[in-house]
Each structure stands twice: as C-alpha cells, then as structure tokens.
Amino acid sequence: MTALCALLFRDLRLAVRVGGGALTGVLFFLIVVTLMPFAIGPDLALLARMGPAILWLGALLASLLALDRLLAMDHEDGSLDLILTAPVPLELAVVVKAFAHWLTTGLPLVISSPLLGLLLNLEAKASGAVALTLLAGTPALTFIGLIGAALTVALRRGGLLLAVLVLPLTVPVLIFGVAASNAAITGPVPFGAPFGILCALTLISLVIGPLAAAVALRQGLE
Amino acid sequence: MSLIDLANPSRFLALTARALPWLAAATVLAFAIGISQIYLAPDDYQQGATVKIMFIHVPAAWLGIFAWIVMSVAALGTLVWRHPLADVAAKAAAPIGAAFTLMCLVTGSLWGRPMWGTYWVWDARLTSVLVLFLMYLGVIALWRTIDDPAQAARAAAVLTLVGAINIPIIKFSVDWWNTLHQPASVFRLGGSTIHPAILVPLIVMAVAFTLLFLTLHLAAMRNEIMRRRVRTLMMLQAGARMGP
Numbered sequence: 485m486t487a488l489c490a491l492l493f494r495d496l497r498l499a500v501r502v503g504g505g506a507l508t509g510v511l512f513f514l515i516v517v518t519l520m521p522f523a524i525g526p527d528l529a530l531l532a533r534m535g536p537a538i539l540w541l542g543a544l545l546a547s548l549l550a551l552d553r554l555l556a557m558d559h560e561d562g563s564l565d566l567i568l569t570a571p572v573p574l575e576l577a578v579v580v581k582a583f584a585h586w587l588t589t590g591l592p593l594v595i596s597s598p599l600l601g602l603l604l605n606l607e608a609k610a611s612g613a614v615a616l617t618l619l620a621g622t623p624a625l626t627f628i629g630l631i632g633a634a635l636t637v638a639l640r641r642g643g644l645l646l647a648v649l650v651l652p653l654t655v656p657v658l659i660f661g662v663a664a665s666n667a668a669i670t671g672p673v674p675f676g677a678p679f680g681i682l683c684a685l686t687l688i689s690l691v692i693g694p695l696a697a698a699v700a701l702r703q704g705l706e
Numbered sequence: 707m708s709l710i711d712l713a714n715p716s717r718f719l720a721l722t723a724r725a726l727p728w729l730a731a732a733t734v735l736a737f738a739i740g741i742s743q744i745y746l747a748p749d750d751y752q753q754g755a756t757v758k759i760m761f762i763h764v765p766a767a768w769l770g771i772f773a774w775i776v777m778s779v780a781a782l783g784t785l786v787w788r789h790p791l792a793d794v795a796a797k798a799a800a801p802i803g804a805a806f807t808l809m810c811l812v813t814g815s816l817w818g819r820p821m822w823g824t825y826w827v828w829d830a831r832l833t834s835v836l837v838l839f840l841m842y843l844g845v846i847a848l849w850r851t852i853d854d855p856a857q858a859a860r861a862a863a864v865l866t867l868v869g870a871i872n873i874p875i876i877k878f879s880v881d882w883w884n885t886l887h888q889p890a891s892v893f894r895l896g897g898s899t900i901h902p903a904i905l906v907p908l909i910v911m912a913v914a915f916t917l918l919f920l921t922l923h924l925a926a927m928r929n930e931i932m933r934r935r936v937r938t939l940m941m942l943q944a945g946a947r948m949g950p
C-alpha cells in the first residue's frame with residue numbers, strides 16, 4: 485500500500501514539476517474549441533447545439549495526445565523495469581499510474597469545460613451536464629488509452645499508432661457521453677439512461693484496461 | 707493427430723500441401739453452384755436485379771466477423787498455450803478479415819446507391835462494420851510496426867482480445883446512437899422471413915465464402931511460415947558473413 489501511495493505521489497509530483505503536463509492539455513483543449521467556430525462559422529445557435537459534441541471531441545483528442553506520457557517516460561528512464569520487477573502486482577501499479585495520469589490530465593479538462601462552454605454559448609445547465617459526463621467519461625478514456633500506451637511503449641514510432649489503436653475503442657464512450665449531455669439539454673431520452681451506461685463503460689474499462697495493459701507490458705518487455 | 711502435433715511447422719506444411727488442392731477445388735465447386743443458383747434466383751419485385759448483390763454482401767459480412775473470431779482463438783493460443791502456429795494463424799487471418807470487411811462495405815455502398823440514392827448512410831450497421839474495418843487496420847498496423855515476430859504476436863494478441871470484448875459493446879452503442887438520432891426511416895429490411903428461393907443460394911454462398919476463407923488462410927499461413935524461414939536463413943547468413 486505504501487509502495488502504491490509512493491508511486492501515486494511520485495507521478496503527481498513529476499506531472500506538476502516537469503513542464504508540458506496538465507496545463508498544456510487544457511491549452512490544447514482551448515485551442516481546439518477556439519478553432520471550431522472558424523471551421524463552422526460564428527453562428528451562436530449552431531455552436532450551442534453542437535457545443536457538447538465539440539467539448540467531448542476536444543477532451544477526447546486532448547486526453548489522447550497526453551497518452552504517450554503515461555508510460556513512455558518511465559520506460560525511457562528505466563523506472564518501468566523497476567515497477568515490473570517490484571513485488572507490487574503490476575495490475576495495481578498501472579491502475580495507480582493511470583489514476584495519477586487522469587488526475588493531472590483528465591480532471592483539468594473536466595474543470596475547464598464549463599469555462600469553454602461559455603465560449604460555445606452553452607447555458608449553465610448544459611455546461612454542467614457536459615462537465616458531469618466528462619467527469620464520468622474521461623477515466624474511461626484514460627484506462628482505454630492505457631492499453632494502447634502499454635502496447636506501444638517500447639516502439640520508437642508509436643505515437644501515431646497509439647492513436648490508431650485507441651480511437652476505435654473510444655467510440656462507445658463518445659457516443660454515450662454526447663448522448664447523455666444532449667439528453668440533459670434537449671431530451672427526450674431521460675438523462676439517467678445514457679449516463680448510467682457511460683458509468684458502466686467507465687467501470688468496464690477500469691477492469692479491462694489494467695489487466696490488458698499488464699499483460700502487454702509483461703509480454704512486451706520481457 | 708492432435709493440435710499439438712501441428713506445432714511442428716514441417717508437419718503442418720506437409721499436411722496443408724496435401725489438403726490445399728482439395729480445399730481449393732471444393733471452393734471452386736461451391737462458388738460454381740452458388741453463382742449458378744444466384745443466376746436462377748428470382749429478382750426482387752421492388753429492388754430488381756440489385757438484390758443479388760446481397761449474395762456477396764451478406765457472406766462477406768459474416769466472414770468479416772468470423773475472421774476476428776479466428777484471430778481471437780489464435781490470440782488465446784498465443785497467450786495461454788504458446789502454440790507456435792497460433793501466431794502465424796493470427797497474422798494470416800488479419801488481412802483476409804480486413805479484405806472481407808472491405809468487400810462488405812464496398813458492395814453495401816454499391817447496393818445503397820440505387821436503393822437509397824446515396825453511397826453512404828450513417829446507419830448503425832454500416833457504422834459498426836466501418837469501425838470493425840478500422841480495428842482490423844489497427845491490428846495490421848501493429849503487426850507491421852513491431853519488428854520481432856514473437857513480440858508482435860503477443861502485442862497483437864492482447865489487442866485482438868481487447869477488440870473481441872469491445873466489438874459487441876461498440877455494436878450495441880452504435881445501435882443506440884442511431885436510434886437516438888434517426889428513427890428507422892431510411893431503410894428497413896422488408897419481410898422477416900426469407901423465401902427459400904433466396905435463402906438456399908445465400909447458404910450455398912456462405913459455405914463457398916467459408917471455404918474460400920479456409921483456403922486463403924491456410925495458404926497465407928504457409929507463406930508466413932516460409933517467410934519466417936527466409937528471415938531466419940538471411941539472419942544466419944548475415945551472422946556467418948560477420949565472422950565468428
């Protein structure tokens with residue numbers, strides 16, 4: 485337990501003190517949202533209607549871009565080998581690593597989404613719904629991405645491959661995240677139904693992600 | 707003759723060398739019967755002759771899914787039993803599965819043009835087949851990125867099994883997404899029961915496609931084994947040239 489706590493605090497400290505972490509992801513998110521009106525026009529009504537979809541896509545891309553930091557740096561400096569040989573089960577270690585990664589990249593996206601909702605002419609209720617669905621859905625993105633990060637960790641040209649492998653698997657999360665947001669804003673589906681499935685998807689990825697990532701790491705680095 | 711006896715590549719090559727001509731002949735025969743039956747099958751009263759695209763389209767879709775199942779079983783063989791031929795089977799199945807899935811998409815789109823007036827609709831079925839095709843391409847990309855065959859096999863096996871769990875979830879969510887955004891107005895498959903005049907050729911074609919898959923798969927496995935032998939020989943040769 486102390487080992488896992490130490491790992492958590494180490495990852496958090498690294499994310500905060502080494503540049504290019506959490507705030508860069510939020511900056512990327514802001515830029516994506518800024519670019520959208522240039523592409524689809526400054527029509528406020530249209531932006532409000534597409535707002536949840538834009539925010540979800542932006543968060544998906546931002547969390548995807550941060551994924552190569554999840555394991556790659558530990559692989560470079562050798563600490564991943566130490567984690568592999570440690571007595572702590574690898575599955576738990578990668579859960580802790582992914583959780584720390586979510587705290588430093590996913591959570592800032594969730595917190596900044598209501599602010600970006602203002603730019604997209606979203607009402608308070610709509611912004612709240614999007615933030616809530618992002619809070620429930622971004623852990624799934626991180627834990628699905630964990631599989632891709634583990635598969636490509638030893639590759640030198642893994643970045644693009646990581647995106648190709650992970651993005652098709654995130655289709656359900658995107659569908660139910662946007663569906664739940666839209667259900668809260670316009671109906672007619674009750675909010676609970678898609679939101680419940682979104683939470684279920686997060687729980688499933690919480691189980692499958694670490695198991696598959698641990699197998700991939702053990703097989704790939706032996 | 708059990709599965710473990712096939713672990714010897716030479717024995718596998720000898721066995722398949724004997725089996726492949728028979729399989730190929732059976733495939734040709736099944737296609738001959740299937741195509742002649744399609745020729746004799748009646749046109750649809752609404753869709754005319756275009757309904758015959760279905761005899762290629764539907765078996766291709768089945769085989770697209772079947773190839774992923776074959777890959778998943780092979781992935782279990784790689785990770786759990788470490789069967790030496792499981793790697794080869796998984797690697798050989800991926801491009802064939804991708805080809806069948808692409809064939810399903812292309813024929814579906816050609817069928818859609820006269821029937822729905824457009825090549826592509828964001829219908830639930832089309833979309834989930836498209837995602838399946840993207841996942842095939844992802845697996846192939848992973849195979850080609852990792853140089854060492856054994857390591858690539860294990861990475862691809864993990865991805866294949868994750869995909870096998872995820873494909874039903876993706877299918878379900880795409881169904882939900884579609885019913886949420888557009889009710890089934892673009893197209894509905896007419897009757898729930900298929901007339902035997904259509905059903906019999908469809909089953910024959912499904913058998914023919916499965917035989918085609920088996921033939922191509924075994925041939926691709928043979929090629930892969932020989933490719934690995936060539937690779938080993940070249941590495942030995944390079945090692946000999948470097949001197950002891």
